[in-house]
Amino acid sequence: MRGLFRLLPTFLSPYQPQVLLVVTLLLIQSIANLYLPNLNADIINNGVVKGDIGYIWRIGGLMLALAAGVVVLAVVAVYFASRTSMSFGRDVRGAVFARVQQFSAQEMNRFGTASLITRNTNDVQQVQMFLQTALTMLVTAPIMGVGGVILAVQEDATLSWILVVIVPLVAAVIGTLMFFAVPLFQVMQVKIDKINQVLREQITGVRVIRAFNRTPDERERFEVANLDLTTTGLRVNRIFAAGLPVLLLIMNLSSVAIVWFGGHLIGSGSMPVGNLFAFLSYIMQIFWAMMLAVMMVIFVPRAAASASRLEQVLATQPSIGDPAEPIEPITTSGTIDFQAVSFGYPGGEKPVLCDLSFDVRPGLTTAIIGGTGSGKTTLLNLIPRFFDATHGAVLLNGVDVRRQRLETVWASIGLVPQQAYLFRGTIADNLRFGSAEASEADLWHALDIAQARDFVAALPEQLNAPVDQGGTNFSGGQKQRLAIARALVKRPAIYLFDDCFSALDAGTDARLRAALKREATGATMVIVAQRVSTILHADRIIVLDEGRVVGMGTHDQLLKSSDAYREIVLSQLGEEAAA
């Protein structure tokens, strides 16, 4: 609930006038609706009792005019309510998106991409719809209650005590209902999520479950969750089952009470008979408004949960940002220096990288090799500042990356990650990702080097061929080559290739690297690889083992000096290569 109470005021504040207007209109509308019974009382007191037919028609006409006026007010209120809630939704969406754009890899990992997507879309939708109903319905209930009491007191102070007692009583009943039901709804949501999670795992992990004969265990797991959810669902809905009948009963019994006490008042002459009808109508209107509010209460927990998830994102400060006084490096030739760099994930037991020191010079190919988990990708991630080193410094172009603006750091880098990801659009759009002004000739040139010209040229639309979200309409190897071409188009000073040649067969791999070497003569290339064949001819190979540098040199040097390297070569290329 706290999330709602923080989120709503913050993002509603620019719309205060509209909100006020809506509330005012609804207030007037409620009072007008409550005034109709007054006029009805008038008809009875002065028209019916006195036998004045003309009076009846006159007041009837007045009531009609009032009803028409009410509708106009209501429509205007809906207009502004819709404007406000949709604007709210738009603003929150934009704010969350902008905030996520500032996130570093750490925050992305903390929340998870899927969760962030859901928060940016579904959660905003929930809160937005809640606001819409709140402004149109939830607000009406208390207004009707208060307005009803005021008008009743004005009509006849003696009888109005019933309303003064009833309205708070109803509010108390609703409050008690909410008090018990709302937390239970939250619990139910958790149980629903749990069951959905079990099912999701059973679907995505079906091969593993069957291969390891775990189906009975999974069924058991599901049965437990299912029973749990059903039990809670029963309890929640049975509590709610009592709510509506109780409220209706209170309303009806109040009508009975009003007729009884009103009868005595009328009998003693202290109240004209028409007022009785007005009171009965008040009761009905107030209760219907409150009933609506009760029905909407169910949606508060969901909206509150969504709001707190949004708050979490908005309140998170990105851990990596531009420094207060950025330094611009003098050269942009693309030198990288690691100075005693250590890195460990926050909360991790042992550091992933330990005391790394080496330098990377332009025009040279530097390869990083090591087994799984040796820290290769982490090392690479330190260069564009996806993570910051916990000890030591990473220098780009001679300046600590933490002292430069992020955009400056990134401008020098062309990244090809392990998993190629393409964006929806055309091939040309994707290739121009890093350089919007690249010409078609530039694009073809890049495709040439990336060994992708053939399959792109074979497509009917060629450069304008459509790319699905994520590039799913291309094979793994094709995606990888397009991703490489994308980096090439940018013409950065530094290329970071994170194990991206593995999707290609050996022949294409070799041709591509040869073309790369020819093309990017002045650039710095850092290649992370698992395949030794990819990096055999690198100018320098850095061997990583459990986060430490255990060897540095050319292939031939390392064969002689590094046991670890020799072992890797042995296992991959066989005896002859290791000799």
Add this chain to the structure above:
Amino acid sequence: MMNRGPGAGRPPARGFGGGPGGIGGMLPPQKTKNVRRTVGLLLARLRPERGWITISAVLAVGSVAFTVIGPKIVGNATNVIFDGIIGKLLPAGVTKAQAVAGLRARGQNQIADLVSGSNVLPGHGIDFTKLGDILALAALVYVLSALLGWMLAYIMAGVAQRTVFRMRRDVDAKLARLPLKYFDSHPHGDLLSRVTNDIDNITTTLQQSMSQILTSVLTIIGVLGIMLWISWLLALVALVTVPLSIVVTLLVARQSQKQFAAQWARTGDLNGHVEQMHTGHALVQVFGRRQQAIDEFGRQNQSLYEASFRAQFLSGIIQPAMMFLGNLNYVVIAAVGGYRVVTGAMTLGDVQAFIQYSRQFTMPIMQLAGQLNLLQSGLASAERVFEFLAADEEAPDRAATSVQPKDGSVTLEHVFFQYEPEKPLITDFDLEVKPGQMIAIVGPTGAGKTTIVNLLMRFYEIDAGRLCLDEICDAKTCAMSSGWSCRTRGSSPAPSGITSPMARRAPAMPRSSKRHRRPMSTSSCARCPMDTRRC
């Protein structure tokens, strides 16, 4: 279909149940393909609960009956009061007829009419004993109505929850019996949606819609009946608003549907953009596209705002329109009713009861529209779940012999297999593996390497030939217990240390044309680290 991804287009909340009119459009319009069949299947699922449902129906009739009589009884009480007032104004000792005659003689025809229509005892005031009795009866009726209503809701809660419990259990059991082919050929997102979102939707429908539709319909019939009995003229007046409200609702709904369609389309686009920018977060940063991402988002966000504002506004108009019609009803009844009381054609209490009835009449009609919307959506969900439950299952094991794995020899003889017809993959494949051997399978992309593993695991069944493990052919138990290593890059034997079984989510399927490949879950492909196959 998979372009949109999990977040896009799928509406989050399940219908704002029961609220009158204008919160429509929360769900994209869902049409049931075969309503009769779906309803039939749903009713079949409810059969175990038919005892409780019958009791509920009786309770519903009882509760509604009491609710409907109530206002009439209170109306009678009001008449007692009114009669008392009129009585006080008349001289005592005369009969009603004499009093009326006296009034007419004095030229007070209007009042004479009024008196003749009432139940007055001239000279007497309000009969409080009679009033007390009538009101006590009313109170009793109301209490009974509430009691029955509560019992009805209580029982229906149990019915709904138990039915959905059984449905969920059946769905989970079905998941265990489906062949792998089903999982590979249906997008995981869609499958997940059917077993989660759609079932949630059905729960809501069973929970709320069923009993509320029943009570709404019964209330409408009951109230209509009693209104016609009291005064057919006023009843007709009240009825006039019904077609009016239907017409208004339909008109507005048609306009707003267009806007909602636009809203959903733009939501899908925006969600797609969000998904891409978040998934490709690192790329967006390094390639310096943050600002463009934000700008593009801003554009799409704004256009979504405009569409959704129009949609909300249009559908939001329904509620004030309904309120106006309700008020119109009230005005006419008050005026016309007052007139008829004055002319002695009706009693005041009846008019007062009528006012209450007209409100009791319009409420369920408004609710019914919203409930029918929910019901439609629930049926569409039910159809999707039933489709899932009707899918072909794996052939059951012929002999349920549980055999302990012995030495682990594998034989394939003249094995033929293809994923798709007209596209043969494994043709006349022979392989003999002796216990203790380590076999490597290498080949270019699409040769069928992972397929062999799929066949060995009986994730897919061979089309022809023999497949033997430990000399036992087609023995399911043995096949299931073999360990299973993930293949590494380049299909060469893994370097030491990498032999962990991993979930291979993307199957080795031959590549058909780019456009008509089988849809697959994007997320599962992105996560499998060693899949070199086109996802």
